[in-house]
Amino acid sequence: MKKQILTLVFILFAISAFSQGSNTSFYGKYVDMYRGKKGIISTEYEKYQSVGIQSRPILEITNVIKKKKTVLDTVVLENPLELIGDTVLFDDRNFDTRKDIFGSIKYQIPFKSIKTGKSYILDYNDISVYEFPFNIIDPLSIPDDFFCSEIRKSEDEFTGKKKIFTPPSDDIDFEIVTAEGKQFCFMTLNAVDNSLGSLGGKGVIVLFQDGTKLTFPDEKIMTNQTSMTGYYSYLAVIRINEEDIKNLQSKKIKGFRLNVIDKMITDFDATRYNLLFKCLTRRVN
Numbered sequence: 001m002k003k004q005i006l007t008l009v010f011i012l013f014a015i016s017a018f019s020q021g022s023n024t025s026f027y028g029k030y031v032d033m034y035r036g037k038k039g040i041i042s043t044e045y046e047k048y049q050s051v052g053i054q055s056r057p058i059l060e061i062t063n064v065i066k067k068k069k070t071v072l073d074t075v076v077l078e079n080p081l082e083l084i085g086d087t088v089l090f091d092d093r094n095f096d097t098r099k100d101i102f103g104s105i106k107y108q109i110p111f112k113s114i115k116t117g118k119s120y121i122l123d124y125n126d127i128s129v130y131e132f133p134f135n136i137i138d139p140l141s142i143p144d145d146f147f148c149s150e151i152r153k154s155e156d157e158f159t160g161k162k163k164i165f166t167p168p169s170d171d172i173d174f175e176i177v178t179a180e181g182k183q184f185c186f187m188t189l190n191a192v193d194n195s196l197g198s199l200g201g202k203g204v205i206v207l208f209q210d211g212t213k214l215t216f217p218d219e220k221i222m223t224n225q226t227s228m229t230g231y232y233s234y235l236a237v238i239r240i241n242e243e244d245i246k247n248l249q250s251k252k253i254k255g256f257r258l259n260v261i262d263k264m265i266t267d268f269d270a271t272r273y274n275l276l277f278k279c280l281t282r283r284v285n
Contacts, residue, residue, distance in 0.1 A: 025132075025135050028127070031109065037137075037140075038087055038114075038137050039088050040134065040137060042133060058121070060120055083113060088114065089112050089114055091110040095108060108122070109121065109122045142272075142275065144275060147272060150166070151165070151166060151280055151283055153283075159179070163175060164284055171269060171273070172188070172273050173190075176280060187206075189238070189263070193234065194231050195261065199223055200220070200221075202218055207255050208247070209253070209270065210251060221258045221259045
């Protein structure tokens with residue numbers, strides 16, 4: 001439990017210190033997207049190390065031949081930055097899993113240095129972007145319907161109100177509500193910061209990757225203190241119109257501002273939210 005608390009403190013500190021987003025190619029639970037891809041140590045990850053954010057353990061593999069069978073011996077690579085300047089290649093196969101002491105599933109992702117030929121295993125945490133040191137340099141192609149199975153729906157038996165919504169996230173959620181024959185679409189934006197903005201603050205800006213914006217100057221921001229002392233959560237629930245929907249379908253979000261608090265989105269998450277929103281709107285049409 002103590003280790004989990006310390007990890008959470010580091011993550012929250014990183015969120016504050018690097019609010020401009022991460023340049024690592026973190027795909028979360030979608031680990032198969034690393035298969036067969038090339039990557040390099042991210043320069044952004046070097047910044048994380050400067051404030052105490054450590055990578056998941058990287059193990060260097062030594063192959064020992066015994067009776068025509070290969071036995072894997074591993075040693076911990078204490079400093080992942082030793083791989084700076086190397087291009088690495090992730091294995092193109094299913095990745096092994098293990099359970100940690102809390103029962104959570106962890107992935108072990110094998111990769112090789114193209115420069116030295118040495119093999120390694122990354123002990124992968126699918127929750128924290130701040131513990132993943134690599135930037136994937138190969139293009140990532142994701143089918144439009146890849147995330148559609150994650151769309152959920154519910155119905156209130158008493159009122160008949162129906163909801164269809166994207167899975168909960170730390171950044172952006174979408175929901176379409178149908179009630180009394182009318183449909184309403186909502187976007188929820190979330191951020192955590194160690195700066196206390198003005199209570200009762202207003203104003204939301206959504207920035208797209210092409211530089212265009214959606215602005216909601218009168219939107220109220222809800223502010224609450226988190227369970228971690230000195231950190232605050234910021235939330236805006238915005239009802240969006242047809243023009244906003246068209247923009248969200250055709251463009252990827254780069255980040256957003258809640259009053260004075262900025263939150264930037266990784267490129268992978270930007271793609272994921274865009275595809276999830278397309279899945280959502282197709283389900284109700």
